[in-house]
Amino acid sequence: MTAPLASTTLSARIDAVLAEAFATAGLPVEGARAARASRPELADLQCNGALPLAKSQGQNPREIATAIAAALAGHPALDSVEVAGPGFINLRLSARFLADCATAQGSDPMMGLREVPRRMVIDFGGPNVAKPLHVGHLRSLVIGESLRRILAGLGHHVVSDVHLGDWGxxxxxxxxxxxxxxxxxxxxxxxxxxxxxxxxxxxxxxxxxxxxxxxxxxxxxxxxxxxxxxxxxxxxxxxxxxxxxxxxxxxxxxxxxxxxxxGAHFDLLLGESDVQPLIPGMIEDLVERGIAIPSDGALIVEVAAETDARPMPPLLLAKSDGAALYATTDLATILERVQRFPDLAAIVYVVDQRQSLHFEQVFRAAARAGYAPGVTLTFAGFGTVNGPDGKPYKTRQGGVAQLADLLDEAIGKAAERLAPRADLDDDARARLARTIGIAAVKFADLSSYRTSGYVFDPERLVSFEGRTGPYVQYACVRIASILERAAAEGHAPGAIAVIEPAERALVLDAARLPDIVASAAANLAPNELADFVFGLAQSFSRFYADCPVLAAPDPDIRASRLALCALTRAVLVHGLDLLGIAVPDRM
RNA sequence: GGACCCGUAGCUCAGCUGGAUAGAGCGCUGCCCUCCGAAGGCAGAGGUCGAAGGUUCGAAUCCUUUCGGGUCCGCCA
Structure with a gap:
């Protein structure tokens, strides 16, 4: 749904090198793409593009790979090119090229990646009047907010709307x-x-x-x-x-x-009630044009297509007593948004997966009526939060668990952990506990794929060790601490030199950020980004254990490692920001 | 009855358009703070990817069947 505007990312640069080599070897360039090496001890990146070409070229895949490798040989970005296994092309990047990329990323974590800007409405939250937010709203709020930031970060003009359930x-x-x-x-x-x-x-x-x-x-x-x-x-x-x-x-x-x-931001706090004035005219229009037809006293819109593999029930537009239904409201909401934003290109619905059929009907009805020409309507459903029994989560008392209680629990647990800290006053302690507790809950939710439901486990949601938000925050805080000490001792970051394996791994990892963000946007899947930040924090922790920074063997290496620290922190902070997670100065 | 989603380590979950030896966290075993913050690092045990067929040079991934769980299906939202 998006197109890149410009990119000087590491992967784009290598892909360009590969494309040239494919062309030199007289091959179609579709497969000229590098991926992370599945065996890091053999390569930094690998290209599998030779394998699928075997059939169309009528050649052994290893021969094809060898021809590509020959065309790649000696390229300044590459230290070594090897053909392995059935026809994998293993690439080892040159230290110079890696340092180039890392330096570029130091001033812009996204390495210039932007997309052609489009106007988008993102619809999430969706609380009902008189109902408190419960844990089921967590997914919509947290995923929706992250998608809002990811899409806006790529340059899109994103408008978030909470779409209150305030009618009916x-x-x-x-x-x-x-x-x-x-x-x-x-x-x-x-x-x-x-x-x-x-x-x-x-x-x-x-x-x-x-x-x-x-x-x-x-x-x-x-x-x-x-x-x-x-x-x-x-x-x-x-x-x-x-x-x-x-x-x-x-x-x-x-x-x-x-x-x-x-930390969910809404540009619009509109609700179902706000589109009610549009409904009579819309129904009249649909009836006049024969799109809405009577059925058993009610008014329906047929949305089945002949090509459907599965049955598609009609959309129920009005009850036999004339009253509107939520499908009516959702259809009118599309009209309202198109009117409000003449340049509207897409609407993304971050809504419970169980409503997928309903939205499919609404989208089809909108298409039949021509209400949203040129607007991409996307249903980004999310799975339910379940209890240990596999059914939507209920508290022991049988009620729904309130979101505010869950957040309080996480914040309280963080506060407990910070209690012995004498270096914090009460106010700072409270703010910090909030930053950490919220990060734990959000990161845990953002870690699983959007459409899969997960078992609600308060223990896991408010945990701070292992694959958690606070773990990533902690990496950022440690880096900040090193940079602070370096500055106090008069040491500044300098030219990056990629020498140790842990340094190489760190640079390669950090450079993936733009690719990950683009993919997360395309798939509307913040979990890809959560996975990335955790992996990068892990890479940093290894680097930190293997490579002394302040006590580095010589000043040039120290300056380089300080620059690597600054780069890593910038990338982590940017990634966390896109997830809607803040980073404290200390923790 | 019809349709959709899911089934991966003891537990909770990743696994991107099919690619080399299927990963992480928790839990478990053992190491590592006189050394930049241990909310950390290293090592280890633990898997016939629900099952059976098929497509392919190659399948956790695609197709068919089957078992198990969840969800939805015109007058609630």
């Missing part, structure tokens, strides 16, 4: 429940007046919804009442609107606090 039957249920409990509220009087204050707070409100939903499930009369209130709200009855507006503000305030804690 749930709101009617709440109104009905509240009227039963507080009939004296001024919004129920005639004429209705906005309530000066509400008799409930957010904590009460979060209990009202499950109570109302349970009542409606058990009692058809209560359900009928909720439907009537929903209809009244949607038709604009003033008292209903007043109460609705107050509830919405109350829960949005609480949710905004959670967004701030977890």
């Amino acid at each position: 039957l749930q709101m009617g249920m709440l109104v009905a429940e509240i009227r039963r409990r507080w009939p004296e509220l001024s919004c129920f009087a005639t004429p209705p007046r906005p309530p000066a204050s509400l008799p409930f707070d957010m904590a009460d409100l979060t209990l009202l919804y499950p109570a109302a939903a349970a009542a409606c499930r058990e009692d058809p009369d209560r359900m009928a009442e909720a439907r009537a209130d929903t209809a009244a709200l949607q038709s604009g009855e003033p008292g209903h609107r007043m109460l609705w507006s107050a509830m919405r503000a109350l829960s949005l305030a609480a949710q905004t606090r959670d967004f701030a804690t977890i």
Whole structure:
């Protein structure tokens, strides 16, 4: 969905060298790409491009590889070129070339990689009014925020929208429940007046919804009442609107606090309610054009295609009583976004995987209606957070686990660990605990692939050792500490020389950042980036153990290693930033 | 009934368009702080990649079948 604008990355430079060699050998250049060597003791990079050419060229793959290797021989970027196994071309990069790349990356971690800018809306978060954020929202918020940063970092004009669930039957249920409990509220009087204050707070409100939903499930009369209130709200009855507006503000305030804690940024705080004015006209348009058709009293849009391998049920646009449904709202939201952003090129939905069929229907309906010409609609579903039983996570009490509680637990655990530290005042300690605790939770969530669900394990989410956010933060902090000491002793970073194996590994690893970011963007998969930062932090830890920096054998090596430290830190900090994870000065 | 996703080490998970000896973390065993921060490093044990076929020079990866788990399927969102 994106195209590179410019790149002077290590891989791009080597690919160009390979392409030239392929051409010299009279071969098509499609396979002229280098990958990380699967056996680092044999090579830095390997090219497998000779193998698939065997058939079309009618030659033994080793012969093809040998021809390519001959064309590569003596290139200044390469120290050695060897053909191995069935036809792998093993490349050892020259120290000079590596130093060049590392130096370039020192001033720009992304090595100039940008993409042709496009306007994108990214839709994530999606909390419902009156429901607190729970652990299920973690994935949407954390993945969505990271994708927002990754896409923006590549130069795209990204707009994030939280898409509140603030419309529909749930709101009617709440109104009905509240009227039963507080009939004296001024919004129920005639004429209705906005309530000066509400008799409930957010904590009460979060209990009202499950109570109302349970009542409606058990009692058809209560359900009928909720439907009537929903209809009244949607038709604009003033008292209903007043109460609705107050509830919405109350829960949005609480949710905004959670967004701030977890570091999710929203450019727009729009919701389902904001597109309701567009719906009557949209339905009229769809009916007039014959796209929406009556079926059993309801209004549907057929979205099945003849080429479908699987059945595609129609999209239900309006119920038999005329009321709109969430598919209607989601379709109208596309219209709204296209109107708001004339240059819109893509909408990315970071939504629960279970809604994939629903969005497929909405996307097809939008295509049939021509509502989003030239706009790529992408469903980036994520898996559910499960309990040990493999089903969506519930607390021991049977309720959902609140996100704020999980974050508090992680922050508390970090604070505990920092408690003995005398060098921090209370305020600094609290801020640091927050930075570390949040990093632990976010990194753990970002580590698994977007679509796979994972088992919710608080122990793992708030762990600080091993493959965790704090481990990567720790690497950054140690580097900062070395650089500080060096500066105090009057030593500055200097020209990079790649000598030791650990130095080579570090430079090769760091240089992958732009490739990883591009891939993470293309696949909408922040876990690739999480994997990368952890691997680079590991490479640094090995370098740190093997190669003394301040106590290096001579001043040139010390200057080079200081530059490598600075480079590594810049790349790690940039990668973590794209994941939405901050780095403290000390920890 | 129909469709989609998943099944990889004791546990939790990676594994990018098929490529050499399938990885990480946790847990377990043993080393390493008079040496730049041990939230660390090194070494080790642990896998018929659910099963069976097929495509291919080559399969955890692609196709078919099968078993097991999860999810969704017009008047909730």
